[in-house]
Amino acid sequence: MTTFLEEVVIDLLQKTLDFSTYRIVMPSKRAGLFLKNHFSNHSHSTHFLPEILSIEEWIEDLAKTAISPNTELLFALYETYLQLPIQKKESFSDFVKWGQILLQDFNEIDRYLIDAKAVFADLTAAHKIEAWSRSEDPTRLIKNYIQFSKSLFPLYQAFQKQLEQKQLAYQGMVYKKASENIAAHLEQSKYNYCFIGFNALNHAERKLIQTSLQQQRATIYWDTDQSFLEDPIHKAASFLRQHQKWTYFEKNDFQFVGNHYKQPKNIHLFGVPKQYAQANKIANILERIPPEDLQSTALVLGDENLLDPLIHSINNPSQALNVTMGYPLERTNLASLFELLFATYQKTHAKGWYHQPLVQLLCHPYMQQLLQGSKNNIATKLIEDIQKNNRIHLSTAYISQQLEDQSAAVSTLFRHPNPKPLQIVTACKNLILALKEKYEKQADAALVLEHLYCFHSLFQQVSDLIQQYPYLETLQDLKHLYKEILQSETVDFEGEPLQGLQIMGMLESRNLDYETVIISGLNEGILPAGKSHNSFFPFDLKIAYELPTYAEKDAVYTYHFYRLLQRAKNIYILYNTEPDVLEGRERSRFVSQLLSDPIHHSKIQHQIWSPDFETQTSRLQHIPKSKAQLQALDKVCEKGISASALTTYVRNPIDFFNRYLLGIRQSDTVEETIASNTMGTIVHDSLEDLYQPMVGKVLTEPMLKKALQLVSEKVMEKCQLHYKHGDVSSGYNYLIAQVAIRYIQQFIQSEIRLCNKHQIEILSLEASHEHQFVLPKLNKTIRLRGFIDRIDRFDGITRIIDYKTGTVDAKKLHIRDWDCLIDNYDYSKAFQVLFYTLLVTKGKIDKSIQAGIISFRNSKSGFMAFNAATPLVSQEDLDLFCEQLQHLLLELYDLQIAFEEKEIPSLPF
Helix, strand or coil: CHHHHHHHHHHHHHCCCCCCHHHEEEHHHHHHHHHHHHHHCCCCCCCCCCCCEEHHHHHHHHHCCCCCCHHHHHHHHHHHHCCCCCCCCCCCCHHHHHHHHHHHHHHHHHHHCCCCHHHHHHHHHHHEEEEECCCCCCCHHHHHHHHHHHHHHHHHHHHHHHHHCCCCCHHHHHHHHHHHHCCCCCHHHCCCEEEECCCCCCCHHHHHHHHHHHHCCEECCCCEEEHCCCCCHHHHHHHHHCCEEEEEEECCCCCCEEEECCCCCEEEEEEEEEHHHHHHHHHHHHHHCCCHHHHHEEEECHHHHHHHHHHHHHCCCCCCCCEEEEHHHHHHHHHHHHHHHHHHHHHHHHCCHHHHHHHHHHCCCCCCCCCCHCEEEHHHHHHHHHHHHCCCCCCHHHHHHCCCCHHHHHCCCCCCCCCCCCHHHHHHHHHHHHHHHCCCCCCCHHHHHHHHHHHHHHHHHHHHHHHHHHCCHHHHHHHHHHHHHHHCEEECCCCCCCCCCCEEHHHHHHCCCEEEEEEECCCCCCCCCCCCCCCCCHHHHHHHHHCCHHHHHHHHHHHHHHHHHHHHEEEEEECCCCCCCCCCCCEEHHHHHHHHHHHHHCCCCEEEEECCCCCCCCCEEEEEEHHHHHHHHHHHHCCCCCCCHHHHHCHHHHHHHHHHHCCCCCCCCCCCCCCCHHHHHHHHHHHHHHHHHCCCCCCHHHHHHHHEEEEEEEEHHHHHHHCCCCCCCCHHHHHHHHHHHHHHHHHHHHHHHHCCCCCCEEEEEEEEEEEEEECCCCCCCEEEEEEEEEEEEEECCEEEEEEEEECCCHHHHHCCCCCHHHHHHHHHHHHHHHHHHHHHCCCCCCCCCEEEECCCCCCHHCCCEECCCCCCCCCHHEEEEEEEHHHHHHHCCCCCCCCEECCCCCCCC
16 A cells, blocks of 8 residues: 555655755654655665654744743733733632633634734624623623623733743744744745645645745645545535635646545444443454554544553553553543642641541552551551541641651641642652652662653642742642643653554544554544534634634544545444433444445445453352351350340341451441441440449439439540540531430430339449350350340339330330241341340349330330230240250351351441
8 A cells, every 4th residue: 555645755756856955844743754764765865854844843933933831821821811900800720711711712813813803802792792681781790791801802912912021922823923924934945845734724824835835935745535525515625625726726736636535445333332342342353453464553542541441452462552642641540649639638627637538648559658667557557547546637746746757758748737839849749759769669660750750840840830920829729730731741652653553543643544444432522522612702703704613623523534544445443332321422423424425335344242241140148167167156155155246147147257257347437427336335335324323222313313414424525435536516426416415314304204103223234244055966055245234123123124226116026936036137136135134044034024125216115125015024935035046056056057148238347
């Protein structure tokens, strides 16, 4: 296959030009590299290579002015905006939202050589018409809207003056200046020009090229096909049909117009669900291409976000690849570190550093690496302390104390609770240097060091801008600036552009031809990009002044798409069959055009493809018992097994296995609000302290009233003990503490009413009880143990009481089928009170006993006894319970019965 650039080189060499006086101007620098290679391959004699420039380099040379970085221009525009006589100035953070759009509009005005005064006057008039109403007095909002329109032209003029003073320029300024200088330049310059492969041109570019052509100082080579150029409605040649009307082409040939598109092509069209499946399919296609043919293969990514999954999907790691677009710096792991750092600063207030983003920051791999000591990890140790002591907010002094001796760079991050932007940037640079020092000692850290260098350069740029423009005062301003620069930064891949598979974006494919082309992401909103209107100028005003709209952008994408197909022989096109519901993105109009193309539609192989995958059904865990597990169970039983352990087994045997045999416990978490189990502990401990002086005594009204006065103080004391470093003075936690106080007060008040009618004697509180339970079949004795909240004597009847802060269903304390005790977790409360009865009586009931629950949530129910219809626990009841308990323990020890997960949510571990 002879490529377009080869055709150009062959034609130029045949004309035997003096290339020492020639300059070749191309749309991009990348195409220039391939052009040089073709000169090398086709030259048969020694001669000077012509100077090859991109269009932007040539225009900067003509204007004698370089295009300034976008971020610096944005700052200069804001500085100009502050100098305007506007009453209320916006902050930089608010300005950025519309300043970028305005800068783009200024660019277009100058690139298209528009009379700025006229277009802004028309914009103001259009806004006035838009805001017109029958009301004589417009609203304040409308007045501000019109006033803003009127201020745009003065801002445009002042901005240009300021840039000239600072020797800065935006792209449009440079293009306009170049178009003004072209005539003088051609008179003075010795160079002739050759323009290669252009399509869409703005008015400044048209003037530059046409002036060069008309003065016989240039030649131009177009890259198009008869199939598109002769079709009056085909958008692939809509710009070129306009260029054909130039005066120059009335007497000169319009070259090159090929006839390649009609040649036979193998076109494969694949509808593929989602991005990762597209990456999988592309890898599948590449495997079928012979290695020697990859040299002339291009993979064009419509959506460059596909790069990550694609690289991981390619199975041959030794395959030569050249990635042209660079890897976005914002996708690196280091970017996530600084994102977390900014989040940590944002959520800091008067109480200190908020734990949640701080813990996430400390968990980041780079922080873990930096704070790894010789004996332990300081970051992990600090996280454990935060969780153990429930530190919701941490003071600067506390963090500094924990980190000072370990890493000065890390401790400086938290030295100032409300740092200035420059202090944050300095701390970030110190952090990068500390990481550099750490990773320099590792052999395989070249990529990390490259990322660190890029971020250090980025923060140095931010630092320079902050010092140059002192109005950046807030963290929000800094974050906007940081993100603005970060989004434009990439890390270049190492590769050989002339060898192997070429992976590129659509714009990188300009002027290049390949025999095999793979194009992904052919969906609306990607290829083409779709309708977007980031401009202050309305659509009709753009049409009037010949400014580009979405229609022109569509035509640009159409040209690039079909130019890729022109000379290709093997074409693979992929689109997403499962577009995002909210974003639309149905298959691209290019797909529909191809399927109805009169030239190739009959030969297109179109199929819907989905990757092969194995369905994995979620299976319930099945863990066979082993002798080692029974030995672990023996240790649990020797130490003492509780009612909660046994009811955990009834609820889900896997939870019992994890918690009691493997010893996997739920990790500590910071409670921002008092958890239900913490509240239960607070209520239990408060009642124990309040009733402790009454143990061994008959309750009287004075005793209980004295305790009633101490409830608030006691609950707050227990809150401080169990809700460590938590604030209960306001908000939701205050309400929870008040609920706990109310629970206890209501309970004591009900006790006062009861003690006036009944005799209640407190026998014990939170007492530990044990019982040696014999399993004759296994010749084992199991130690049962438990803490009983309260045992009292009520009118001569001993009551075994368990407190609950949650709701209790009294029906679940009534047993009809005794098997339900070990089969149904709903009856766990009945199991628990009978278990406590066994501990107290040792299996022999020789006096009147009641066992039951007092629920603070449904306090009106009072004491809810086991089997309330016959409230006394009989020996028969206890014997039946012991029989069920034996069955449960024998099941635990049975090697033939595995630990089977039940279809209920497992407990968190």
